Amino acid sequence: xxxxxxxxxxxxxxxxxxxxxxxxxxxxxxxxxxxxxxxxxxxxxxxxxxxxxxxxxxxxxxxxxxxxxxxxxxxxxxxxxxxxxxxxxxxxxxxxxxxxxxxxxxxxxxxxxxxxxxxxxxxxxxxxxxxxxxxxxxxxxxxxxxxxxxxxxxxxxxxxxxxxxxxxxxxxxxxxxxxxxxxxxxxxxxxxxxxxxxxxxxxxxxxxxxxxxxxxxxxxxxxxxxxxxxxxxxxxxxxxxxxxxxxxxxxxxxxxxxxxxxxxxxxxxxxxxxxxxxxxxxxxxxxxxxxxxxxxxxxxxxxxxxxxxxxxxxxxxxxxxxxxxxxxxxxxxxxxxxxxxxxxxxxxxxxxxxxxxxxxxxxxxxxxxx
Ligand code: PMV
Numbered sequence: 001x002x003x004x005x006x007x008x009x010x011x012x013x014x015x016x017x018x019x020x021x022x023x024x025x026x027x028x029x030x031x032x033x034x035x036x037x038x039x040x041x042x043x044x045x046x047x048x049x050x051x052x053x054x055x056x057x058x059x060x061x062x063x064x065x066x067x068x069x070x071x072x073x074x075x076x077x078x079x080x081x082x083x084x085x086x087x088x089x090x091x092x093x094x095x096x097x098x099x100x101x102x103x104x105x106x107x108x109x110x111x112x113x114x115x116x117x118x119x120x121x122x123x124x125x126x127x128x129x130x131x132x133x134x135x136x137x138x139x140x141x142x143x144x145x146x147x148x149x150x151x152x153x154x155x156x157x158x159x160x161x162x163x164x165x166x167x168x169x170x171x172x173x174x175x176x177x178x179x180x181x182x183x184x185x186x187x188x189x190x191x192x193x194x195x196x197x198x199x200x201x202x203x204x205x206x207x208x209x210x211x212x213x214x215x216x217x218x219x220x221x222x223x224x225x226x227x228x229x230x231x232x233x234x235x236x237x238x239x240x241x242x243x244x245x246x247x248x249x250x251x252x253x254x255x256x257x258x259x260x261x262x263x264x265x266x267x268x269x270x271x272x273x274x275x276x277x278x279x280x281x282x283x284x285x286x287x288x289x290x291x292x293x294x295x296x297x298x299x300x301x302x303x304x305x306x307x308x309x310x311x312x313x314x315x316x317x318x319x320x321x322x323x324x325x326x327x328x329x330x331x332x333x334x335x336x337x338x339x340x341x342x343x344x345x346x347x348x349x350x351x352x353x354x355x356x357x358x359x360x361x362x363x364x365x366x367x368x369x370x
Contacts, residue, residue, distance in 0.1 A: 005166050005198040009106040016151055017108050021073035027145040028066040028367035031138035032057040033129045034178045035216055035327050037273045037319055038254045039280045040186065042237025042246070047173050048197040050237060051250035052187030054257060055177045058216065059361030061123040063131060065138035068116040069146055071109075078104065079114040086118070096139070099171050106167065107143055109150060117142075126223040127356055128325030136171030137178030140164045141364055165199035173234075176200045181363020183207050183261065191255050208264030213332045213360055217342055220354035221297045222324040228284070228291040230322045236287035246283060250276075266331070270309075270317040273329070277320040284322075295324040297349035302326065304345050314338065332359065 034055040042050035072079065078100050082093035096117065104110040117139070123129050144164045148154040154163060161179055169176035169186070177184040182204030188197050195201060204212075237243055253272050260268035284291050298320070305318050305328065316330040316338050328346070330338040339357075347353055 005162070005196070009163065009166065012153070013106055013108050015153065016147060019071045019109050019112050019150060021071050023150065024068070024070040025146070025149055026066065026068050027142045027149070028064065029138045029141040029145070029364055030062045030064045030367070031134050031141055031178050031364040032059065032181070032361050033061045033063075033123070033131065033134040034058060034174065034184065035129075035319060035321065036174060036177070037276060038250055038257060039276050040173055041234065041280055041283055041322075042240070042243060043173060043234045047170055049173060049187040050243065051247045052185060052189040052192075052195060052254050053174070053177070053250070054183065054185050054203075054254055055174070056183050056214065056216075056360045057178055057181050057363055058129070058358045060358045061129045061134065061356070062121070062361075063134035063138045064120045064122070064367075065135065065142050066118040066120075067139075067142040067146065070114045071112055072114050077111055081114075081116040083116075083118045085120055092119075099136070099139075103143075103167050103170055106163075107147060109147070110143070113146075123356060124223075126225070127220050127354070128218055128223075128321055128323050128327075129356065129358075130172075130174060130321065132172035133175040133178045136168045136175035137164070137364065139171065140166075140168035140175070141179060141366070143167060145366065162199050169199060179364055180204070181361055182212070183360075185254070189251050189254055192258070203258070203261075207261050210264045210266065210331050210333075211261050211269075211360070215330050215332055215335055215338070215357070215359045217328045217330075217338075218356040218358065219301055219326045219328060219342070219346055219350050220356065221295055221301070221326065221349060221351060223351055223354070226293060226323055228293065233284060233287070233291075233322055236289075237283065240283065240287055242283065242286060246279070249279065266315040270315065273319050274317055277318060280322065281320060293323050294320075298324045298326055301328075301346055301349050308341055308345070312337075316341070 034057045036055040038054040040049045040053035141164045154160040164179045165176040177200045180202040186200035257272045319327045
Protein backbone atom coordinates (compact mmCIF):
# COMPACT_ATOMS: atom_id res chain seq x y z
CA UNK A 1 0.00 0.00 0.00
CA UNK A 2 1.64 3.30 -1.04
CA UNK A 3 2.14 5.52 2.01
CA UNK A 4 1.98 8.86 0.24
CA UNK A 5 -0.28 10.33 -2.43
CA UNK A 6 2.81 10.89 -4.53
CA UNK A 7 3.62 7.17 -4.51
CA UNK A 8 0.02 6.21 -5.09
CA UNK A 9 -0.34 8.44 -8.16
CA UNK A 10 3.01 7.32 -9.52
CA UNK A 11 2.09 3.66 -9.18
CA UNK A 12 -1.44 4.25 -10.58
CA UNK A 13 0.07 6.02 -13.58
CA UNK A 14 0.87 2.71 -15.35
CA UNK A 15 -2.86 2.25 -15.82
CA UNK A 16 -3.19 5.70 -17.39
CA UNK A 17 -0.92 5.11 -20.34
CA UNK A 18 -2.43 3.47 -23.36
CA UNK A 19 -5.07 5.44 -25.17
CA UNK A 20 -6.69 4.54 -28.46
CA UNK A 21 -6.21 7.40 -30.98
CA UNK A 22 -9.10 9.51 -32.18
CA UNK A 23 -10.73 10.24 -28.83
CA UNK A 24 -11.68 13.80 -28.15
CA UNK A 25 -13.77 15.84 -25.79
CA UNK A 26 -14.27 19.07 -23.93
CA UNK A 27 -14.35 19.78 -20.20
CA UNK A 28 -14.86 23.01 -18.34
CA UNK A 29 -14.50 23.95 -14.68
CA UNK A 30 -15.07 27.18 -12.80
CA UNK A 31 -12.82 27.31 -9.77
CA UNK A 32 -12.66 30.05 -7.13
CA UNK A 33 -9.68 31.85 -5.71
CA UNK A 34 -9.24 31.70 -1.93
CA UNK A 35 -8.02 33.94 0.85
CA UNK A 36 -5.83 32.46 3.57
CA UNK A 37 -6.37 33.40 7.21
CA UNK A 38 -3.58 31.21 8.52
CA UNK A 39 -0.86 31.99 6.02
CA UNK A 40 1.29 29.60 4.05
CA UNK A 41 4.71 31.28 3.90
CA UNK A 42 7.79 29.24 3.16
CA UNK A 43 8.09 25.85 1.52
CA UNK A 44 10.14 22.69 1.31
CA UNK A 45 10.58 20.44 -1.73
CA UNK A 46 8.42 19.76 -3.66
CA UNK A 47 5.95 22.58 -3.06
CA UNK A 48 5.16 21.40 0.46
CA UNK A 49 4.40 24.02 3.09
CA UNK A 50 6.60 24.86 6.07
CA UNK A 51 3.42 25.26 8.11
CA UNK A 52 -0.26 24.41 7.80
CA UNK A 53 -2.62 27.05 6.40
CA UNK A 54 -6.36 27.68 6.43
CA UNK A 55 -8.45 29.63 3.93
CA UNK A 56 -11.91 30.08 2.54
CA UNK A 57 -12.83 29.91 -1.11
CA UNK A 58 -14.42 33.00 -2.61
CA UNK A 59 -17.78 33.13 -4.34
CA UNK A 60 -17.37 35.62 -7.19
CA UNK A 61 -13.67 35.54 -7.99
CA UNK A 62 -13.34 32.53 -10.26
CA UNK A 63 -11.35 31.22 -13.21
CA UNK A 64 -13.14 29.35 -15.97
CA UNK A 65 -10.86 26.82 -17.64
CA UNK A 66 -12.07 25.17 -20.84
CA UNK A 67 -9.99 22.27 -22.10
CA UNK A 68 -10.44 20.60 -25.51
CA UNK A 69 -8.51 17.37 -25.81
CA UNK A 70 -7.77 15.02 -28.64
CA UNK A 71 -5.69 11.86 -28.64
CA UNK A 72 -2.96 11.84 -31.27
CA UNK A 73 -1.58 8.66 -32.78
CA UNK A 74 2.05 7.88 -31.93
CA UNK A 75 2.42 11.15 -30.06
CA UNK A 76 4.86 10.98 -27.16
CA UNK A 77 5.06 14.57 -26.02
CA UNK A 78 2.81 17.35 -24.88
CA UNK A 79 1.06 19.44 -27.47
CA UNK A 80 -0.51 22.64 -26.18
CA UNK A 81 -2.38 25.67 -27.38
CA UNK A 82 -3.13 28.17 -24.62
CA UNK A 83 -5.44 31.17 -24.67
CA UNK A 84 -5.84 33.65 -21.86
CA UNK A 85 -8.90 35.92 -22.03
CA UNK A 86 -9.36 34.70 -25.65
CA UNK A 87 -5.85 35.71 -26.71
CA UNK A 88 -2.64 33.70 -27.07
CA UNK A 89 -0.32 34.47 -24.16
CA UNK A 90 3.22 33.22 -24.60
CA UNK A 91 4.41 33.78 -21.02
CA UNK A 92 1.47 31.91 -19.47
CA UNK A 93 1.60 29.23 -22.17
CA UNK A 94 5.21 28.47 -21.19
CA UNK A 95 4.32 28.23 -17.51
CA UNK A 96 1.41 25.92 -18.24
CA UNK A 97 3.54 23.79 -20.57
CA UNK A 98 6.20 23.43 -17.89
CA UNK A 99 3.52 22.55 -15.32
CA UNK A 100 1.87 19.95 -17.56
CA UNK A 101 5.24 18.42 -18.29
CA UNK A 102 5.96 18.13 -14.58
CA UNK A 103 2.61 16.56 -13.67
CA UNK A 104 2.60 14.19 -16.64
CA UNK A 105 4.41 11.71 -14.37
CA UNK A 106 1.02 11.33 -12.60
CA UNK A 107 -1.06 11.71 -15.79
CA UNK A 108 1.09 10.05 -18.51
CA UNK A 109 -1.79 10.16 -21.01
CA UNK A 110 -1.18 13.94 -21.28
CA UNK A 111 1.75 13.14 -23.56
CA UNK A 112 -0.63 11.51 -26.04
CA UNK A 113 -3.04 14.43 -26.18
CA UNK A 114 -3.30 17.69 -28.01
CA UNK A 115 -4.74 20.21 -25.54
CA UNK A 116 -6.39 23.51 -26.31
CA UNK A 117 -6.78 25.38 -23.05
CA UNK A 118 -8.75 28.59 -22.62
CA UNK A 119 -8.60 30.50 -19.36
CA UNK A 120 -10.82 33.36 -18.28
CA UNK A 121 -10.99 35.19 -14.96
CA UNK A 122 -14.11 36.82 -13.54
CA UNK A 123 -11.90 39.35 -11.74
CA UNK A 124 -9.29 41.74 -13.06
CA UNK A 125 -5.63 40.92 -12.97
CA UNK A 126 -3.56 42.55 -10.20
CA UNK A 127 -6.61 43.14 -7.99
CA UNK A 128 -4.89 41.38 -5.11
CA UNK A 129 -6.91 38.20 -5.61
CA UNK A 130 -4.75 35.19 -6.36
CA UNK A 131 -5.51 34.17 -9.93
CA UNK A 132 -2.85 31.45 -9.72
CA UNK A 133 -4.97 29.68 -7.07
CA UNK A 134 -8.14 29.71 -9.17
CA UNK A 135 -6.28 28.95 -12.42
CA UNK A 136 -4.30 25.95 -11.24
CA UNK A 137 -7.33 24.74 -9.30
CA UNK A 138 -9.50 24.89 -12.42
CA UNK A 139 -6.83 23.29 -14.61
CA UNK A 140 -6.20 20.44 -12.19
CA UNK A 141 -9.95 19.76 -11.93
CA UNK A 142 -10.26 19.74 -15.72
CA UNK A 143 -7.34 17.30 -16.08
CA UNK A 144 -8.88 14.98 -13.49
CA UNK A 145 -12.17 15.13 -15.40
CA UNK A 146 -10.30 14.08 -18.55
CA UNK A 147 -8.70 11.19 -16.63
CA UNK A 148 -12.15 10.13 -15.45
CA UNK A 149 -13.65 10.40 -18.95
CA UNK A 150 -10.85 8.44 -20.60
CA UNK A 151 -10.15 5.81 -17.94
CA UNK A 152 -13.00 5.93 -15.41
CA UNK A 153 -10.46 5.93 -12.58
CA UNK A 154 -11.74 8.88 -10.52
CA UNK A 155 -15.35 7.85 -10.04
CA UNK A 156 -15.12 8.31 -6.28
CA UNK A 157 -15.73 11.98 -5.47
CA UNK A 158 -13.27 12.15 -2.55
CA UNK A 159 -10.53 10.65 -4.68
CA UNK A 160 -11.35 13.00 -7.55
CA UNK A 161 -10.98 16.12 -5.42
CA UNK A 162 -7.96 14.79 -3.55
CA UNK A 163 -6.06 14.19 -6.78
CA UNK A 164 -7.19 17.59 -8.11
CA UNK A 165 -5.88 19.23 -4.95
CA UNK A 166 -2.58 17.33 -5.17
CA UNK A 167 -2.08 18.39 -8.81
CA UNK A 168 -3.18 22.01 -8.20
CA UNK A 169 -0.61 22.26 -5.39
CA UNK A 170 2.18 21.51 -7.85
CA UNK A 171 1.14 24.57 -9.89
CA UNK A 172 0.80 26.97 -6.98
CA UNK A 173 0.76 25.88 -3.32
CA UNK A 174 -2.30 27.86 -2.31
CA UNK A 175 -4.23 26.51 -5.34
CA UNK A 176 -4.67 23.14 -3.62
CA UNK A 177 -7.11 24.81 -1.20
CA UNK A 178 -9.27 26.18 -4.05
CA UNK A 179 -10.65 22.84 -5.24
CA UNK A 180 -12.93 22.77 -2.20
CA UNK A 181 -15.67 25.23 -1.35
CA UNK A 182 -15.97 26.93 2.02
CA UNK A 183 -13.21 26.47 4.58
CA UNK A 184 -10.13 24.43 3.80
CA UNK A 185 -6.89 23.34 5.48
CA UNK A 186 -3.63 22.49 3.77
CA UNK A 187 -0.55 21.14 5.56
CA UNK A 188 0.02 18.45 8.12
CA UNK A 189 -0.75 19.36 11.69
CA UNK A 190 -0.90 16.70 14.43
CA UNK A 191 -4.27 17.84 15.81
CA UNK A 192 -6.21 17.51 12.53
CA UNK A 193 -7.00 14.04 11.34
CA UNK A 194 -6.37 13.65 7.60
CA UNK A 195 -4.37 16.88 7.23
CA UNK A 196 -1.53 16.55 4.75
CA UNK A 197 1.27 18.49 3.09
CA UNK A 198 0.34 16.86 -0.21
CA UNK A 199 -3.27 17.98 -0.60
CA UNK A 200 -5.85 20.13 1.16
CA UNK A 201 -8.89 18.90 3.09
CA UNK A 202 -12.28 20.51 3.52
CA UNK A 203 -13.42 21.53 7.00
CA UNK A 204 -16.67 23.23 6.03
CA UNK A 205 -18.98 20.77 7.72
CA UNK A 206 -17.96 21.69 11.26
CA UNK A 207 -18.02 25.48 10.79
CA UNK A 208 -20.40 27.65 12.83
CA UNK A 209 -23.17 29.28 10.71
CA UNK A 210 -21.82 32.81 11.29
CA UNK A 211 -18.70 31.93 9.30
CA UNK A 212 -20.48 30.08 6.48
CA UNK A 213 -21.33 33.23 4.53
CA UNK A 214 -18.66 35.59 5.84
CA UNK A 215 -18.01 38.60 3.63
CA UNK A 216 -14.69 39.72 2.15
CA UNK A 217 -14.42 43.16 0.52
CA UNK A 218 -11.08 43.54 -1.22
CA UNK A 219 -9.81 47.12 -1.05
CA UNK A 220 -7.39 47.56 -3.92
CA UNK A 221 -4.70 49.89 -2.64
CA UNK A 222 -2.32 49.12 -5.46
CA UNK A 223 -2.79 47.12 -8.65
CA UNK A 224 0.85 47.51 -9.67
CA UNK A 225 3.33 44.68 -10.01
CA UNK A 226 4.70 43.64 -6.61
CA UNK A 227 8.36 44.50 -5.99
CA UNK A 228 8.99 40.97 -4.66
CA UNK A 229 7.06 37.92 -5.83
CA UNK A 230 5.61 35.26 -3.52
CA UNK A 231 8.13 32.72 -4.87
CA UNK A 232 11.01 34.89 -3.70
CA UNK A 233 9.25 35.51 -0.38
CA UNK A 234 8.78 31.75 0.16
CA UNK A 235 12.46 31.16 -0.67
CA UNK A 236 13.59 33.78 1.86
CA UNK A 237 11.98 31.68 4.61
CA UNK A 238 14.69 29.03 4.09
CA UNK A 239 17.33 31.04 5.95
CA UNK A 240 14.87 33.08 8.01
CA UNK A 241 15.98 33.53 11.64
CA UNK A 242 12.34 33.31 12.83
CA UNK A 243 11.38 30.24 10.77
CA UNK A 244 11.02 27.77 13.63
CA UNK A 245 9.09 30.28 15.75
CA UNK A 246 6.80 30.92 12.79
CA UNK A 247 6.10 27.22 12.35
CA UNK A 248 5.08 26.85 16.02
CA UNK A 249 2.99 30.03 15.86
CA UNK A 250 1.11 28.90 12.74
CA UNK A 251 0.31 25.48 14.27
CA UNK A 252 -0.88 27.17 17.47
CA UNK A 253 -2.93 29.80 15.59
CA UNK A 254 -4.48 27.12 13.41
CA UNK A 255 -5.65 25.10 16.36
CA UNK A 256 -7.12 28.19 18.08
CA UNK A 257 -8.72 29.43 14.88
CA UNK A 258 -10.44 26.12 14.25
CA UNK A 259 -11.90 26.25 17.77
CA UNK A 260 -13.15 29.81 17.09
CA UNK A 261 -14.64 28.78 13.73
CA UNK A 262 -16.47 25.83 15.25
CA UNK A 263 -17.78 27.82 18.24
CA UNK A 264 -18.62 30.96 16.26
CA UNK A 265 -16.27 33.01 18.44
CA UNK A 266 -15.72 36.15 16.37
CA UNK A 267 -13.52 37.96 18.90
CA UNK A 268 -11.05 35.10 18.98
CA UNK A 269 -11.27 34.85 15.20
CA UNK A 270 -10.33 38.52 14.82
CA UNK A 271 -7.37 38.28 17.23
CA UNK A 272 -5.91 35.33 15.35
CA UNK A 273 -6.43 36.40 11.76
CA UNK A 274 -5.06 39.90 12.29
CA UNK A 275 -2.06 38.42 14.09
CA UNK A 276 -1.50 36.17 11.05
CA UNK A 277 -1.81 39.04 8.55
CA UNK A 278 0.67 41.21 10.46
CA UNK A 279 3.00 38.26 11.01
CA UNK A 280 3.11 37.57 7.26
CA UNK A 281 4.34 41.08 6.61
CA UNK A 282 6.56 40.94 9.69
CA UNK A 283 8.30 37.92 8.13
CA UNK A 284 8.82 39.87 4.93
CA UNK A 285 10.25 42.85 6.82
CA UNK A 286 12.64 40.62 8.75
CA UNK A 287 13.82 38.50 5.79
CA UNK A 288 17.32 38.98 4.47
CA UNK A 289 17.04 41.02 2.35
CA UNK A 290 13.91 42.45 3.90
CA UNK A 291 11.16 43.91 1.78
CA UNK A 292 8.06 46.03 2.25
CA UNK A 293 4.83 45.34 0.40
CA UNK A 294 2.68 47.46 2.71
CA UNK A 295 1.85 50.94 1.49
CA UNK A 296 0.82 54.03 3.45
CA UNK A 297 -2.84 53.50 2.50
CA UNK A 298 -2.68 49.89 3.68
CA UNK A 299 -1.75 51.16 7.15
CA UNK A 300 -4.40 53.90 7.02
CA UNK A 301 -7.09 51.31 6.28
CA UNK A 302 -5.90 48.93 8.99
CA UNK A 303 -5.90 51.68 11.61
CA UNK A 304 -9.36 52.88 10.54
CA UNK A 305 -10.75 49.36 10.86
CA UNK A 306 -9.30 48.93 14.36
CA UNK A 307 -10.72 52.28 15.55
CA UNK A 308 -14.14 51.63 13.95
CA UNK A 309 -14.33 48.23 15.62
CA UNK A 310 -13.44 49.72 18.98
CA UNK A 311 -16.02 52.50 18.64
CA UNK A 312 -18.91 50.42 17.32
CA UNK A 313 -18.26 46.95 18.74
CA UNK A 314 -18.96 45.53 15.26
CA UNK A 315 -17.01 42.43 14.20
CA UNK A 316 -15.06 43.80 11.28
CA UNK A 317 -11.45 42.75 10.75
CA UNK A 318 -8.76 42.62 8.11
CA UNK A 319 -6.39 40.22 6.50
CA UNK A 320 -3.59 40.85 4.02
CA UNK A 321 -2.17 38.79 1.23
CA UNK A 322 1.38 39.14 -0.02
CA UNK A 323 0.67 42.66 -1.26
CA UNK A 324 -0.67 46.07 -0.32
CA UNK A 325 -4.39 45.35 -0.72
CA UNK A 326 -6.63 44.85 2.29
CA UNK A 327 -9.30 42.16 2.64
CA UNK A 328 -12.01 43.49 4.96
CA UNK A 329 -13.84 40.63 6.66
CA UNK A 330 -17.25 40.76 8.38
CA UNK A 331 -20.33 38.62 8.96
CA UNK A 332 -23.20 38.87 6.46
CA UNK A 333 -25.53 40.01 9.26
CA UNK A 334 -23.80 43.42 9.42
CA UNK A 335 -23.15 43.80 5.71
CA UNK A 336 -25.09 47.07 5.39
CA UNK A 337 -23.28 48.79 8.28
CA UNK A 338 -19.85 47.70 7.05
CA UNK A 339 -20.55 48.63 3.44
CA UNK A 340 -21.48 52.12 4.64
CA UNK A 341 -18.27 52.34 6.67
CA UNK A 342 -16.24 51.22 3.66
CA UNK A 343 -17.90 53.80 1.41
CA UNK A 344 -17.56 56.64 3.88
CA UNK A 345 -14.16 56.02 5.43
CA UNK A 346 -12.15 53.53 3.35
CA UNK A 347 -12.93 53.90 -0.34
CA UNK A 348 -10.80 57.03 -0.56
CA UNK A 349 -7.67 54.96 0.11
CA UNK A 350 -8.27 52.67 -2.87
CA UNK A 351 -6.62 53.06 -6.24
CA UNK A 352 -9.25 54.48 -8.60
CA UNK A 353 -11.91 53.81 -5.91
CA UNK A 354 -11.46 50.12 -6.64
CA UNK A 355 -13.22 47.62 -4.35
CA UNK A 356 -14.27 44.04 -5.07
CA UNK A 357 -17.02 42.63 -2.85
CA UNK A 358 -16.86 38.90 -2.34
CA UNK A 359 -17.69 36.29 0.31
CA UNK A 360 -17.33 32.62 1.23
CA UNK A 361 -18.32 30.52 -1.76
CA UNK A 362 -19.46 26.97 -2.23
CA UNK A 363 -16.57 25.84 -4.42
CA UNK A 364 -15.77 24.78 -7.98
CA UNK A 365 -18.44 23.91 -10.50
CA UNK A 366 -18.15 21.67 -13.54
CA UNK A 367 -20.00 22.84 -16.65
CA UNK A 368 -22.34 20.15 -17.90
CA UNK A 369 -23.79 19.74 -21.42
CA UNK A 370 -21.00 21.41 -23.32
O1 PMV B 1 0.55 29.77 -3.46
P1 PMV B 1 1.52 30.88 -3.55
O2 PMV B 1 2.89 30.40 -3.89
O3 PMV B 1 1.02 31.96 -4.47
O4 PMV B 1 1.67 31.55 -2.10
C1 PMV B 1 0.60 32.12 -1.40
C2 PMV B 1 1.08 32.88 -0.23
C3 PMV B 1 0.02 33.68 0.52
O5 PMV B 1 -1.00 34.08 -0.36
C4 PMV B 1 0.68 34.93 1.09
C5 PMV B 1 -0.57 32.94 1.70
C6 PMV B 1 -1.55 31.83 1.40
O6 PMV B 1 -1.61 30.90 2.22
O7 PMV B 1 -2.29 31.89 0.41
